[in-house]
Amino acid sequence: MLDVDDVHTFHGESHVLHGISLSVADGEVLTILGRNGMGKTTLIRSIIGLTPPRQGTVRLKGQDVAGWPPYRLVERGVALVPQGRRVFPSLSVRENLEVARAGNGRWTLERVYALFPRLRERAANRANKLSGGEQQMLAIGRALMSNPALLLMDEPTEGLAPLLVREVARVIGELKREGLSILLVEQNLPMALGVADRVHILSRGQIVYSGAPAALAADEDVKSRLLGVA
Numbered sequence: 001m002l003d004v005d006d007v008h009t010f011h012g013e014s015h016v017l018h019g020i021s022l023s024v025a026d027g028e029v030l031t032i033l034g035r036n037g038m039g040k041t042t043l044i045r046s047i048i049g050l051t052p053p054r055q056g057t058v059r060l061k062g063q064d065v066a067g068w069p070p071y072r073l074v075e076r077g078v079a080l081v082p083q084g085r086r087v088f089p090s091l092s093v094r095e096n097l098e099v100a101r102a103g104n105g106r107w108t109l110e111r112v113y114a115l116f117p118r119l120r121e122r123a124a125n126r127a128n129k130l131s132g133g134e135q136q137m138l139a140i141g142r143a144l145m146s147n148p149a150l151l152l153m154d155e156p157t158e159g160l161a162p163l164l165v166r167e168v169a170r171v172i173g174e175l176k177r178e179g180l181s182i183l184l185v186e187q188n189l190p191m192a193l194g195v196a197d198r199v200h201i202l203s204r205g206q207i208v209y210s211g212a213p214a215a216l217a218a219d220e221d222v223k224s225r226l227l228g229v230a
C-alpha cells in the first residue's frame with residue numbers, strides 16, 4: 001500500500017527527518033512510537049504532502065507521490081486524522097462529516113454513526129461543544145467519509161481518558177478487519193502494542209527500532225532508552 005524510501009524532510013533550514021524508510025502492507029497496522037519532537041508528525045506530513053520531503057520517495061500502490069499536493073493524496077485514498085483533532089468548531093457534527101464526503105466508497109453518515117453511536121446522538125451539536133473524546137471520534141469519522149484505503153492517525157488517544165483510549169483501540173481493530181491499512185502514531189505504549197502488527201520507534205528523525213509488538217513489550221532496555229518508560 002505505502003512504501004517510503006530514504007525520506008529527508010526539513011522545516012525551513014532544520015533537517016528533521018534523516019532518511020526514513022518504511023512500508024505499510026495492505027490491511028496492516030504499522031505503529032510509530034517515539035517521544036515528543038522526534039519527527040512523528042513531520043513523517044505523517046511528509047507522506048500526505050503537507051510538508052513534502054526534500055529527498056526520497058513516497059510510493060502509494062506503487063506510484064511515486066512525493067511532492068503531490070495533499071488533495072491528490074486524498075483522491076488516491078489517503079486520509080489524515082490530525083494531531084489535536086482539528087474538527088471544524090462552528091460546524092455541527094453532521095456538517096463536519098458531510099463536508100468530508102468524497103469518493104464512491106462504502107462510508108456514509110449512517111455507517112459512521114453505526115461505528116460511533118455517540119456521534120448520532122450529537123449530530124446536531126456544534127463540534128466545539130463536544131468533549132475531547134467525541135471530537136476524536138468525529139475526526140476519525142470525518143477521515144473515513146473520504147473512503148480511504150490508507151488511514152494516517154497522529155496520536156488519536158492524546159489527552160483521552162482510559163475508557164476512550166479503549167474505544168479508539170476498538171475502532172482501529174474494526175477498521176483493520178475491514179481491510180484498511182493504518183499508519184498509527186502513538187505515545188500510549190499499551191494501546192499501540194495492542195493494535196499494531198509491527199512497530200517502529202522514531203528518534204531524532206531516524207527509525208532506531210523495528211519489531212513485533214510482543215518483542216518490544218518484552219524489551220525493557222529499548223522501552224526505557226527510547227521511550228522513557230520506567
Ligand SMILES: Nc1ncnc2c1ncn2[C@@H]1O[C@H](COP(=O)(O)OP(=O)(O)OP(=O)(O)O)[C@@H](O)[C@H]1O
Pocket residue numbers: 011012014016034035036037038039040041042043083
Ligand atoms: N513548522 C515547523 N517549523 C519548524 N520546526 C518544526 C515545525 N514543526 C516541527 N518542527 C520541529 O521538528 C521536530 C519534529 O517535530 P514533530 O512535530 O514532527 O515531532 P513529533 O514527534 O510529532 O512530536 P509530538 O509527540 O510532540 O507531537 C521538532 O524539533 C520540532 O520542533
Ligand SMILES: [Mg+2]
Pocket residue numbers: 040041042083154
Ligand atoms: Mg506530533
